Amino acid sequence: MAELREALKDLNEDEVYRLVDEKIKQGVSPLDILDECNKGLMDVGELFAAGNYFLTELLFSAEIMQNIMQKLEPLFSQGDNIREDAGIVVIGTVKGDIHDIGKNIVVSLLRSHGFKVIDLGVDVPVEKFIEALKETDAKVLGLSALLNSTYPVMKDVVEAVKNAGLRDKVKIIIGGTICSEAVREFTGADAYANDALTGVNFAKKVYANK
Incomplete structure (x- = not known):
């Protein structure tokens, strides 16, 4: 899963999508995939704070993350842990x-x-x-x-x-x-x-x- 985090940190869009699709096909939990993507997004934020990335890169990472969510959201609704009237x-x-x-x-x-x-x-x-x-x-x-x-x-x-x-x-x-x-x-x-x-x-x- 570390390669997914690394690909997102590097803003390698095609590789990110390939890895996400691969993990989904392998049956990896969408929550685990999201967790790894969140780590990559945090890495991008740190690079931005350090001046290595600029606003363009930050916005691009957000766009990639939105596309990832479109792939993952349908899977969340299939989970066994969904609770009605949770609050x-x-x-x-x-x-x-x-x-x-x-x-x-x-x-x-x-x-x-x-x-x-x-x-x-x-x-x-x-x-x-x-x-x-x-x-x-x-x-x-x-x-x-x-x-x-x-x-x-x-x-x-x-x-x-x-x-x-x-x-x-x-x-x-x-x-x-x-x-x-x-x-x-x-x-x-x-x-x-x-x-x-x-x-x-x-x-x-x-x-x-x-």
């Missing part, structure tokens, strides 16, 4: 950021696991998150971002959830390659995720303990 998750990319590739992958996976997902889109203001939580009674809120300038915005959302009297009812997870334990502590969120599967498992755990 409700509100998710969105916070104000000041319009990146959505990571968020979209999480949304697809959550829905494949039976969750009802309220996707608020990108550049979402604080108030919109609060409104969605009140309207849906969701127990999980996902905040997505790719720009480190959004750390204060994430913190503002968490504070707004607290001020609305919902903090003891809602578990908050922040997600994106910029997230870390230090960022989680700064924002006051309950958890952070650098990959889609971590976000899905967090939601499953929250509703399993409700």
Whole structure:
């Protein structure tokens, strides 16, 4: 599987698709394929942060990932682990950021696991998150971002959830390659995720303990 990660990191589009098709034919779990692709995508993000890749390469990697998801999404619906009425998750990319590739992958996976997902889109203001939580009674809120300038915005959302009297009812997870334990502590969120599967498992755990 490491070769798939390497091919995505190198932005070798044809090789990536060939390997994904090969793994699917071999019966490899789509979640395992996605996990390896996520690692490759994180490698691209690190190269971008280091100045070795530029915005063009970053956008190209996102395009490749979207095409991979088109191959994998039909397989998720065939899984034995799908649960009906698994719960409700509100998710969105916070104000000041319009990146959505990571968020979209999480949304697809959550829905494949039976969750009802309220996707608020990108550049979402604080108030919109609060409104969605009140309207849906969701127990999980996902905040997505790719720009480190959004750390204060994430913190503002968490504070707004607290001020609305919902903090003891809602578990908050922040997600994106910029997230870390230090960022989680700064924002006051309950958890952070650098990959889609971590976000899905967090939601499953929250509703399993409700």
